[in-house]
Amino acid sequence: MSMRLAVAAWAVLLSAAPALAADPFGTAGSFRQAGWAQCDAMQEWMNGACDPPPVDASLEPKARARAHIERGRQLVAIARMEPAQQAAKAAVEADPTSIAALTFLGRLELSLFHHDAAEQALNAGLLIDPRDPALLATRAELLLSKGEQRLALEDISRALEIKPDVFDALWIKARIYRALGQLDRAEEDLGRALEIEPDDRHTRVMRSQVRLHMGKFEGAIEDTSRVLEQHSDPSAIEVRAIANTALGRHAKALDDLTLLLGPPGEPTLAPTTRHYHGLLVQRAILLARLGRKGEIAKDIETLVSMGGQRGLLRMQVHLRKSGFRDVPLDGKRTPLFDEALTACLVNQACANGLSERT
Numbered sequence: 397m398s399m400r401l402a403v404a405a406w407a408v409l410l411s412a413a414p415a416l417a418a419d420p421f422g423t424a425g426s427f428r429q430a431g432w433a434q435c436d437a438m439q440e441w442m443n444g445a446c447d448p449p450p451v452d453a454s455l456e457p458k459a460r461a462r463a464h465i466e467r468g469r470q471l472v473a474i475a476r477m478e479p480a481q482q483a484a485k486a487a488v489e490a491d492p493t494s495i496a497a498l499t500f501l502g503r504l505e506l507s508l509f510h511h512d513a514a515e516q517a518l519n520a521g522l523l524i525d526p527r528d529p530a531l532l533a534t535r536a537e538l539l540l541s542k543g544e545q546r547l548a549l550e551d552i553s554r555a556l557e558i559k560p561d562v563f564d565a566l567w568i569k570a571r572i573y574r575a576l577g578q579l580d581r582a583e584e585d586l587g588r589a590l591e592i593e594p595d596d597r598h599t600r601v602m603r604s605q606v607r608l609h610m611g612k613f614e615g616a617i618e619d620t621s622r623v624l625e626q627h628s629d630p631s632a633i634e635v636r637a638i639a640n641t642a643l644g645r646h647a648k649a650l651d652d653l654t655l656l657l658g659p660p661g662e663p664t665l666a667p668t669t670r671h672y673h674g675l676l677v678q679r680a681i682l683l684a685r686l687g688r689k690g691e692i693a694k695d696i697e698t699l700v701s702m703g704g705q706r707g708l709l710r711m712q713v714h715l716r717k718s719g720f721r722d723v724p725l726d727g728k729r730t731p732l733f734d735e736a737l738t739a740c741l742v743n744q745a746c747a748n749g750l751s752e753r754t
Contacts, residue, residue, distance in 0.1 A: 421469065424533035424555070424564040426507040431475030446474050451486070461491035465500050477508060488517070495521050499530050506538055514538055529559040537568045540575060548572045563592045567599060574602075579610050597623050604635045613639040630656055634675070646682045653679040661694030673702060677741075677750045684741035692738055700729055711737065711750065718746040 420429035435446035448470045451463040468483035484504050487497035498521035505514035518535045521528060532555035539548035552569045556562065566589040573582035586603040590596065604619035616639040620632040637652035654660075657675060660683070680695040700708050709727040716723055720736040740746040 422564045423562060424530045425503065425537040425568050427472060427503060430472050430477070433473035435474050447471065447476060447479060457490045461487040461494045461497045464490060465497055468500060468504070480504060481508070493524055495525055495528055499534065502531070503534055506534060511538060511542065527558055529555040529562065529565065533565040533568055536572065540572050545572055545575045561588065561592060563589050570602065574606060579606050582606050583610065597627055597629060601629060601631050604632065608635050608639055613642050641678070641682065646685055650679065650682045650686065653682070660691040661697065677747065681741045681747045684738060692741065693734065696734060696737055714749050715740060718749065
């Protein structure tokens with residue numbers, strides 16, 4: 397991945413990592429944040445107008461390494477990732493045995509999705525100190541990103557044995573357990589993490605998602621409601637809507653889906669992705685159960701317009717397979733099609749098929 401793409405991908409990283417303004421770097425794994433500091437000369441920002449001064453080359457090696465790390469941290473704060481990477485490498489060059497320098501370089505490369513470079517730095521550090529918990533936890537996240545969950549679990553377990561109750565390590569371990577399908581253990585570690593940082597939004601949203609998959613709907617609602625008291629978080633709204641649907645609280649679920657999608661028939665900023673389609677079908681199902689036919693018609697209009705004639709034809713095929721044999725396979729919207737689709741939405745099995753974007 398090029399540096400430009402890596403910087404652009406930072407938003408994706410932030411959506412998956414815990415954020416805490418008081419500790420934007422965290423202690424292990426990918427950095428929690430980047431670009432939180434203000435640069436008043438935004439026009440010249442990319443040309444280095446806000447960069448910290450160069451490190452004094454006359455400093456003795458260990459002091460020079462520390463100075464390069466500090467400069468790198470300041471560069472991360474203004475989202476100058478390429479110069480930060482250069483500073484991290486300079487720190488290692490100044491003192492190749494510095495655990496702090498190798499950890500900073502490894503975490504930075506991991507944050508930029510440079511997995512090979514991250515692995516090289518982390519392994520170099522662990523050759524020097526095989527019991528360093530930050531290096532072990534960071535390598536665990538790297539292994540998780542490579543799909544090597546069992547090896548990741550070994551590293552993160554060792555890290556937490558050496559230094560228990562570290563928020564970032566617990567966050568990483570919970571993600572590993574979730575990837576392994578061990579949701580009860582993921583929930584437990586997320587709970588331990590929240591005891592340390594109870595207001596961390598992303599950790600609480602992740603626990604709500606885990607609880608949702610475990611069928612702990614009340615717990616999922618409790619977590620998301622706490623998040624939504626302070627943040628407008630689409631992931632939390634969606635989890636709460638699904639949990640309320642599972643509990644038969646259709647009106648509450650409908651309110652949340654409308655927050656995400658906008659009112660039926662009105663323009664929305666939500667992307668017309670496969671996921672959006674599923675949410676739209678879910679709302680149509682709730683509207684059908686609540687007998688709100690006028691609003692169902694508006695959502696049907698949106699569903700049909702999203703897929704065009706081919707999408708409409710796929711829905712007709714699904715309706716025919718679901719027992720609505722009178723629906724013609726002509727790719728045209730008719731009152732008969734609308735009637736069959738509305739009836740399908742009331743039937744859970746038929747409606748589930750629509751959610752798969754037939």
